Amino acid sequence: MxxxxxxxxxxxxxxxxxxxxxxxxxxxxxxxxxxxxxxxxAAIVGFYVWFNNNRLGxxxxxxxxxxxxxxxxxxxxxxxxxxxxxxxxxxACAAGLGLLVGWWLTTIALGALFISVFGxxxxxxxxxxxxx
Amino acid sequence: MSTTxxxxxxxxxxxxxxxIVWLSSELMFFAALFAMYFTTRAVQGPKxxxxxxxxxxVKFAAxxxxxxxxxxxxxxxxxxxxxxxxxxxTSTLWRFSKWGMREWFALxxxxxxxxxxxxxxxxxxxVHEGLSFSSRAYGSVFYLTTGFHGLHVTGGLIAFLIVxxxxxxxxxxxxxxxxxxxxxxxxxxxxxxxWIALFxxxxxxx
Numbered sequence: 001m002x003x004x005x006x007x008x009x010x011x012x013x014x015x016x017x018x019x020x021x022x023x024x025x026x027x028x029x030x031x032x033x034x035x036x037x038x039x040x041x042a043a044i045v046g047f048y049v050w051f052n053n054n055r056l057g058x059x060x061x062x063x064x065x066x067x068x069x070x071x072x073x074x075x076x077x078x079x080x081x082x083x084x085x086x087x088x089x090x091x092a093c094a095a096g097l098g099l100l101v102g103w104w105l106t107t108i109a110l111g112a113l114f115i116s117v118f119g120x121x122x123x124x125x126x127x128x129x130x131x132x
Numbered sequence: 133m134s135t136t137x138x139x140x141x142x143x144x145x146x147x148x149x150x151x152i153v154w155l156s157s158e159l160m161f162f163a164a165l166f167a168m169y170f171t172t173r174a175v176q177g178p179k180x181x182x183x184x185x186x187x188x189x190v191k192f193a194a195x196x197x198x199x200x201x202x203x204x205x206x207x208x209x210x211x212x213x214x215x216x217x218x219x220x221x222t223s224t225l226w227r228f229s230k231w232g233m234r235e236w237f238a239l240x241x242x243x244x245x246x247x248x249x250x251x252x253x254x255x256x257x258x259v260h261e262g263l264s265f266s267s268r269a270y271g272s273v274f275y276l277t278t279g280f281h282g283l284h285v286t287g288g289l290i291a292f293l294i295v296x297x298x299x300x301x302x303x304x305x306x307x308x309x310x311x312x313x314x315x316x317x318x319x320x321x322x323x324x325x326x327w328i329a330l331f332x333x334x335x336x337x338x
Contacts, residue, residue, distance in 0.1 A: 001144075029170035037163035041156040048152045052144045059143060076146045077308065114290070121294045125301040 001053040001062060008046030015039035077124070084120035091116050151315040155322045158284075162326050165280060169273045169333065176269050184270035185338040187263050189254065196250035197331050200285075203243035204324040207317050210236030214313035219305040233305075233313055234296060240320065241292045244285055251282045274334065281330055284323050291316045 019035040060070035091113035098106030173181055213219075213233040223230035255275070258264075265275045295316050299309050 029174050030167040033167040033170055034160070034163045037159055037166070040163075041159050044156040044159065045152060048149070049144075056144060071143075073143075075143075117290065118294060118297070122298060122301060125298050 001049055001056065001059055003062065005046050005049040005053055008042045008049060012039045012042035012046050015042060079124065082120070082123060084116065084123055087116035088113065088120050145311055145314075147311050147315055148318070151318050155318060158322065159326070162281075162329075165277045166329070166333065169277055172269050172273045180268065180270055181338065184263065184268065184274075185334075187258060187261055188335060188338075189257070190335045192250070192254060193331060193335050196247055196254075197327065199243050199250070200247045200324055200327055203240045203247070204321055206236050206243065207240040207320045210240060211314055211317045214305075214310045217305045217310060219299050219309070234299065237292050237296055237313070241289055241296075244289050244292070244320075248282060248285055248289070251278065277330060277334065281323070281327055284326070288316070288320050288323050291319060 015035055016039040019032055019039060022035055023032050060066040063070070091109050094109035095106050095113055098104070098109055209231070210233045213231065213236055218232040220232040220234045221227070221230050222232070225235075258274075263271045263274070265271055295312050298312055299305060302309055
């Protein structure tokens with residue numbers, strides 16, 4: 001992970017320097033703000049990777065003598081399939097459409113959005129067997 | 133299920149990494165809003181800005197800001213509880229040190245809701261004084277920047293609700309639940325930091 005954090009922290013410093021130079025050569029508000037916050041973008045990722053690097057140590061991806069098998073194992077939980085993104089998307093569309101059609105549609109759609117988001121997030125939450 | 137067995141940390145938690153990457157892109161969204169604010173300020177000139185910012189109630193906004201910052205503190209205490217897999221308090225309500233994730237996050241939610249209430253009140257009083265979304269350019273940028281931030285805070289409040297319902301439904305507090313709590317806290321800290329920047333730009337620097 002050292003390579004990762006060096007990359008992002010390096011980018012962050014580069015953007016910061018560029019923001020200062022841009023300001024000095026007579027840049028305008030949009031440029032200065034966006035270059036400075038791009039530095040922030042890289043800094044957020046870089047800081048997180050740096051922090052995790054100290055915690056995790058040498059990972060297979062950084063170890064030059066690592067084997068492919070070292071990276072084996074569970075990556076995480078990924079939903080195999082789900083209908084829920086559809087109501088979430090439709091509610092969001094309706095909420096946006098309501099800006100044209102009328103506030104009543106936005107209000108109804110926000111209610112539907114609230115319900116759909118909860119359904120989406122809690123789809124895989126089943127009470128564990130020990131609860132029964 | 134294999135998701136609850138404890139394994140040595142061989143890779144960073146991908147949910148957390150994904151959330152961090154997403155937050156850095158959200159920062160660029162706010163960068164666009166900040167750029168819009170500063171450009172309009174430069175184009176409109178000091179006179180409009182002076183008379184518009186005179187209408188702002190900085191003290192009230194400062195109190196609101198303090199509440200939001202403190203809510204980040206309570207959120208972090210909730211994360212500490214989540215990391216030791218403590219979902220609920222182990223003692224009476226008054227013993228703060230024995231609070232679990234549920235109590236700390238509920239408190240964070242209430243403080244976040246107070247912040248939104250404060251924003252709504254502030255908007256209402258400003259509109260009453262004549263500063264609305266369409267009254268002048270300052271109104272446009274003020275309501276767009278603070279309004280989008282308010283929407284982000286509201287989204288965060290819904291996320292806190294989802295975390296608490298998720299923990300309740302799952303009954304057993306394992307790594308998956310702790311991860312959810314941690315990533316919601318990342319989002320909340322991000323929202324807090326963006327507000328500090330917004331508050332400084334709009335209410336302090338003016």
